[in-house]
Amino acid sequence: MTLRLFNTLSGQLDDLVPSDGKALRMYACGPTVYDFGHIGNFRTFLAVDILRRFLLLTGTKVRHVMNITDVDDKIIRNATAAGISIGAYTAPFELAFLEDLEALKVQRPEQLARATEHIPKMVELIQKLAAAGAAYQTEDGSWYFRLAAFPEYGKLSKKDLSGMEDGARVDVDEYEKDSARDFALWKAAKPGETSWDTAIGRGRPGWHIECSAMAMEYLGESFDLHAGGEDLMFPHHENEIAQSESVTHKTFARHWMHVRFLLVDGRKMSKSEGNFYTLRDLLLKGYKASAIRMALISVPYRHQLNFTFDGLIEATNAIERLRTFSQRLKTGNYAPGENPALQEAAKKAQADYLAALSNDLNTAEARAPIFDLVRAANTAIDQGQLLAGDRDAILSVLASFDKVFDVIQDSDAEPTRKAIEWAVQAGREADVAPELVGRESLTDEAIDALVAERTLAKRQRNFSRADQIRNELAEKGIILEDSKDGVRWKRK
RNA sequence: GCACCGGUGGCGAAGUGGCUAACGCGCAGGUCUGCAAAACCUGUAUACGCGGGUUCGACCCCCGCCCGGUGCUCCA
Numbered sequence: 001m002t003l004r005l006f007n008t009l010s011g012q013l014d015d016l017v018p019s020d021g022k023a024l025r026m027y028a029c030g031p032t033v034y035d036f037g038h039i040g041n042f043r044t045f046l047a048v049d050i051l052r053r054f055l056l057l058t059g060t061k062v063r064h065v066m067n068i069t070d071v072d073d074k075i076i077r078n079a080t081a082a083g084i085s086i087g088a089y090t091a092p093f094e095l096a097f098l099e100d101l102e103a104l105k106v107q108r109p110e111q112l113a114r115a116t117e118h119i120p121k122m123v124e125l126i127q128k129l130a131a132a133g134a135a136y137q138t139e140d141g142s143w144y145f146r147l148a149a150f151p152e153y154g155k156l157s158k159k160d161l162s163g164m165e166d167g168a169r170v171d172v173d174e175y176e177k178d179s180a181r182d183f184a185l186w187k188a189a190k191p192g193e194t195s196w197d198t199a200i201g202r203g204r205p206g207w208h209i210e211c212s213a214m215a216m217e218y219l220g221e222s223f224d225l226h227a228g229g230e231d232l233m234f235p236h237h238e239n240e241i242a243q244s245e246s247v248t249h250k251t252f253a254r255h256w257m258h259v260r261f262l263l264v265d266g267r268k269m270s271k272s273e274g275n276f277y278t279l280r281d282l283l284l285k286g287y288k289a290s291a292i293r294m295a296l297i298s299v300p301y302r303h304q305l306n307f308t309f310d311g312l313i314e315a316t317n318a319i320e321r322l323r324t325f326s327q328r329l330k331t332g333n334y335a336p337g338e339n340p341a342l343q344e345a346a347k348k349a350q351a352d353y354l355a356a357l358s359n360d361l362n363t364a365e366a367r368a369p370i371f372d373l374v375r376a377a378n379t380a381i382d383q384g385q386l387l388a389g390d391r392d393a394i395l396s397v398l399a400s401f402d403k404v405f406d407v408i409q410d411s412d413a414e415p416t417r418k419a420i421e422w423a424v425q426a427g428r429e430a431d432v433a434p435e436l437v438g439r440e441s442l443t444d445e446a447i448d449a450l451v452a453e454r455t456l457a458k459r460q461r462n463f464s465r466a467d468q469i470r471n472e473l474a475e476k477g478i479i480l481e482d483s484k485d486g487v488r489w490k491r492k
Numbered sequence: 493g494c495a496c497c498g499g500u501g502g503c504g505a506a507g508u509g510g511c512u513a514a515c516g517c518g519c520a521g522g523u524c525u526g527c528a529a530a531a532c533c534u535g536u537a538u539a540c541g542c543g544g545g546u547u548c549g550a551c552c553c554c555c556g557c558c559c560g561g562u563g564c565u566c567c568a
Contacts, residue, residue, distance in 0.1 A: 029568075037568090044568040074566080158495085159564080183565070229568030239565090260497085261562065268562080298516085299505070304498070304561065311504065314517040321516085324531065356506090365506050368515035378532055382523090463526055470529085481530045488530085 008256040023061035029228035032069040033093040047301035064109040103415035121213040141188030157234035208239040226253035283419035338389035349373035
């Protein structure tokens with residue numbers, strides 16, 4: 001099944017297939033590790049995750065590279081303020097970022113590339129640009145890209161720069177540039193700042209050059225897909241194209257994917273608005289990692305997503321329905337055989353969900369057939385018409401769905417536990433939601449003992465004592481479920 | 493200002509030039525239960541921003557307007 005994916009460069013849906021017939025080579029812009037990742041960051045990484053998982057599921061191999069920007073103005077500023085090296089400053093944030101990805105079940109790319117470990121590659125590229133007449137050095141030792149050397153500039157973001165006059169907005173500290181829109185390739189060292197001594201002088205890389213250098217290092221001069229948040233389209237990606245193609249004269253990336261920004265409570269997320277959330281903030285409030293994942297992927301990546309707590313609750317409940325159903329299939333007893341209607345329903349659900357994803361990763365549409373199948377199967381179970389062969393067929397559809405969505409398999413306890421641990425270390429115990437504390441306040445054994453006592457009380461028809469125990473547990477976030485097979489309990 | 497995206501039932505969110513406009517959440521009723529909860533089933537609201545136009549026929553195409561959002565070299 002071929003993925004039809006919107007291509008910013010062509011402005012239409014294009015087939016996404018490996019140009020070499022082997023693996024799809026993709027580069028996705030990663031984080032600048034100067035702070036903890038927020039949900040907006042993760043929406044983008046989750047969208048790319050859905051893409052790669054769909055490709056893998058449908059039999060396309062993937063070679064996925066993601067950069068870690070571990071040197072830039074903010075990092076230098078913050079590290080200097082803290083009196084430590086930039087490496088010492090960024091390391092914990094990089095680690096936190098990778099932990100957050102794991103919590104959200106974002107698959108790790110085949111290759112992570114740190115900017116600071118690829119300085120020679122960047123220098124080499126700048127030298128080539130200089131040789132081609134597309135780069136020049138200013139008096140202070142910085143290097144700039146000469147926009148005039150790349151007539152196609154603007155082809156990605158569809159900007160027509162011809163009408164823009166030079167000199168209209170010249171920053172005071174950039175007076176040396178030939179043209180106001182020329183952008184920095186290499187920034188000359190300033191006293192006290194981190195810098196590298198190289199053939200093009202002492203300094204540090206500009207922001208854009210790292211992606212060009214590292215993408216070419218791992219994927220070649222021309223590759224299949226480049227992805228990132230919509231904000232990166234201009235100028236970052238436009239600049240990457242200019243830098244790369246001025247040297248190689250080949251198409252840098254054939255396909256460009258941009259993920260729409262999200263809103264929080266209907267407004268742009270920002271610290272000053274007070275609607276800025278990191279993943280850790282949400283975990284500490286008691287929301288499950290799976291719910292956050294579901295909420296962030298349920299709206300197709302090109303649509304604006306309005307992130308709300310109501311939305312998280314909805315996602316939580318929707319996942320619960322799927323998990324309960326899955327358990328019902330796995331634990332029930334079903335007679336041998338197959339029900340043709342259910343076999344057909346399973347087949348249709350599988351086909352429909354994949355078809356929806358293949359259409360520009362329409363995750364919202366992809367959910368529908370799965371829920372249709374859940375209802376049909378539940379009805380059949382109630383009527384005794386679901387057979388063992390149907391159970392197997394339906395479980396395999398759920399497994400396939402989970403290869404992409406990955407929300408049914410429950411591994412929510414670990415990220416929450418880690419977040420609490422982190423909060424304690426970071427002196428943020430106060431941010432841990434009380435119900436999370438309650439959930440962990442009783443051991444499994446203690447709960448089992450209370451449940452047993454309640455069962456005994458019920459048998460003796462001492463319902464007031466039984467209800468009392470149930471209420472006490474409920475206050476601590478322990479939910480009891482009576483069934484004919486005994487009592488089940490779970491932490492809310 | 494220029495450019496782009498969106499406005500679908502209580503909420504979220506698909507989709508289509510004409511058949512009953514998905515799905516999820518919520519809500520209501522039922523089954524079950526000592527009662528609940530949970531789970532499941534059923535039902536639910538006669539939803540396509542406004543005004544024109546094209547068409548045999550538009551929520552879907554075109555024009556205008558209103559509203560919301562975003563971008564225009566910090567930003568996933």
